[in-house]
Amino acid sequence: xxxxTIRPFTQHxxxxxxxxxxxxxxxxxxxxxxxxHFDTLYDGERLKMGRIVAERPDGRMLGWAQYNHWSDTYxxxxxxVEGMVHPESQxxxxxxxxxxxxxxxxxxxxxxxxxxxIRETFESGIRFMEKRGxxxxxxxxxxxxxxAAFDPTPFTEKxxxxxxxxxxxxxxxxxxxxxxxxxxxxxxxxxxVADAPxxxxxxxxxxxxxxxxxxxxPDYLPEAHFLVRDGDRYLAESNMFRSEQLPDVxxxxxxxxxxxxxxRGLALALKLRTVAYARVHGVREIRTWNDxxxxxxxxxxxxxxxxxxxxxxxxxxxxxxxxxxxxST
Numbered sequence: 164x165x166x167x168t169i170r171p172f173t174q175h176x177x178x179x180x181x182x183x184x185x186x187x188x189x190x191x192x193x194x195x196x197x198x199x200h201f202d203t204l205y206d207g208e209r210l211k212m213g214r215i216v217a218e219r220p221d222g223r224m225l226g227w228a229q230y231n232h233w234s235d236t237y238x239x240x241x242x243x244v245e246g247m248v249h250p251e252s253q254x255x256x257x258x259x260x261x262x263x264x265x266x267x268x269x270x271x272x273x274x275x276x277x278x279x280x281i282r283e284t285f286e287s288g289i290r291f292m293e294k295r296g297x298x299x300x301x302x303x304x305x306x307x308x309x310x311a312a313f314d315p316t317p318f319t320e321k322x323x324x325x326x327x328x329x330x331x332x333x334x335x336x337x338x339x340x341x342x343x344x345x346x347x348x349x350x351x352x353x354x355x356v357a358d359a360p361x362x363x364x365x366x367x368x369x370x371x372x373x374x375x376x377x378x379x380x381p382d383y384l385p386e387a388h389f390l391v392r393d394g395d396r397y398l399a400e401s402n403m404f405r406s407e408q409l410p411d412v413x414x415x416x417x418x419x420x421x422x423x424x425x426x427r428g429l430a431l432a433l434k435l436r437t438v439a440y441a442r443v444h445g446v447r448e449i450r451t452w453n454d455x456x457x458x459x460x461x462x463x464x465x466x467x468x469x470x471x472x473x474x475x476x477x478x479x480x481x482x483x484x485x486x487x488x489x490x491s492t
Contacts, residue, residue, distance in 0.1 A: 167225055167257060169264045172214035179224040180216070185408070187247045188282070192408035200381055204372070210234055213268050217248075217257050225252040228261035230269040233278065234372055235356070236363035241276040242269060258291055275483040278362060284473045297478035300362055301454060304461065306469035308449040310441045313468055322432040326391075329398070329429075331436060334388040348390065349373050351397040355419025360454035362477055382406065387413070389436045391420075391429050398424040401433035403440065403449075413441050415451035418460060431463055438467075 172180070177195045185192040205212035212231035218224050228246030232239075244265060248257045279297060281288045337344035353367050368376070377383050387403035401418040415437065420429050441449055451469065453460050465471075 166220060167217045167260065168220070169215055169217050169260060172216050172227065172229075176216055176224070176227075180214075180227055183224055183227065183249050184247055186249055192406070194407040196381060197407055200379070203379070204234070204375055205231060209237070210372075211272070213265070215261065215264055215268065217261055225249055226257045226261055228258075228265040230265055230272075230274075234368055235366060236361055237366040238276075238363070240272060240274050241278070241363065242272065242274045243278045243280075245279065253287060262291075262295065275481065276363075277480040277482065279478045279480075280475050281478065282473055282475050289476070289478075292478045295480070297480045299476050300479045301360070301456070301477045302474040303452045303454045303477070304474050305450065305452050305472040306464050307451075307472055308438065308464075308467065308469045310438060310446050310449060313438055313442075315435055315438065318431060318435060318467070321428055322435050325427040325429055326432055328393075330392045331432065332390050332392050334385040334390065334402075337390065338385065345370075345374075347395075347397050348400070351390070351400055351421065352417070352419070354421050355400065356417060358422070359417075359419070360456040362479065377402075380404065382414075384413075387437060387440045388416075389433045389440075391424075391433065399429040399433055401430070401437055403437055411445065411447035413437075413446050413449050415449055425459075430460070434463060434467065 177198050181193055181195045181198050184198075202212065204210065210232045212229060214227060214229035216224055217226045217228075226246060226248035228244070230242045230244050232241070233243050244262075246258060246261050246265065248261070277297070279292055281292065283289070283302075334344070334348065337348070341347075349370055352373060357365050357367065359365075377388075378385075382404040384403050384405055389401050390397045391399040399418075399420040402416040404414045404416050406412050406414065418430050418433060420427075438449065449469075451464065452475065453464065455461070455474070
């Protein structure tokens with residue numbers, strides 16, 4: 164193994180971390196500014212994150228690793244771990260050094276559960292986690308839609324039925340016309356997202372966290388955040404995010420409906436609007452992810468022609484048995 168130094172991440176490391184991540188997953192490139200935004204989601208009080216890097220004596224970054232809370236399954240002692248090693252340095256022990264160091268770094272938090280996500284094509288990463296006691300607990304399918312090839316005709320009539328007494332609007336429009344739009348959008352999101360499959364108990368985001376992940380996200384598109392409105396109330400939503408590095412690709416964010424309004428075709432109607440937006444703006448491809456247990460949304464995507472890609476696997480490692488006290492913390 165090359166002589167390496169493990170040290171804390173600093174603000175000066177963003178360009179190198181972004182470049183390294185893009186080398187490992189070139190199909191999912193992220194810019195330095197996007198990295199900086201993601202890090203603002205961790206306030207250091209409730210949501211914690213710590214990152215370290217591995218570098219050679221000449222200063223070249225070989226890899227990085229981090230721990231962090233997941234906001235939608237928050238528990239002070241349940242954490243996610245993540246790390247990447249540059250393709251040219253993989254298989255030389257760098258990942259093992261980083262893993263051991265990040266475990267030491269979060270020891271004071273006394274974690275009881277660790278989670279990690281890896282694309283199923285990354286076989287060496289899967290073996291790495293399994294060797295360290297992680298086991299697969301769930302999968303999320305990635306799907307991609309060829310925007311130019313999509314034909315909305317078979318869905319138009321069905322999607323129009325539930326909208327006869329309803330209206331589709333956007334966050335951009337609601338901002339201009341309704342001073343109470345944010346509270347109503349937040350209320351809808353809390354109810355709709357609560358039932359999305361996840362590896363642990365749902366914890367609702369605060370309004371501040373919601374704003375950070377949407378309005379303050381440089382990739383958020385308020386004009387592509389579609390809402391179904393019934394009078395003064397929002398019933399369903401579907402939003403889109405851009406990519407700084409892939410200008411002809413859009414990422415589907417969250418599509419969800421209030422419980423009492425499900426099975427009415429609202430999600431399909433909104434998905435058609437997102438595709439129409441993508442076509443008007445010259446987007447080549449829409450990418451989305453759905454947990455394998457989310458059958459209703461998977462069904463919609465398959466019917467629309469989204470093509471399934473390799474899955475992203477969630478791994479879990481239990482370090483301690485969870486007592487009743489820790490479960491309610």
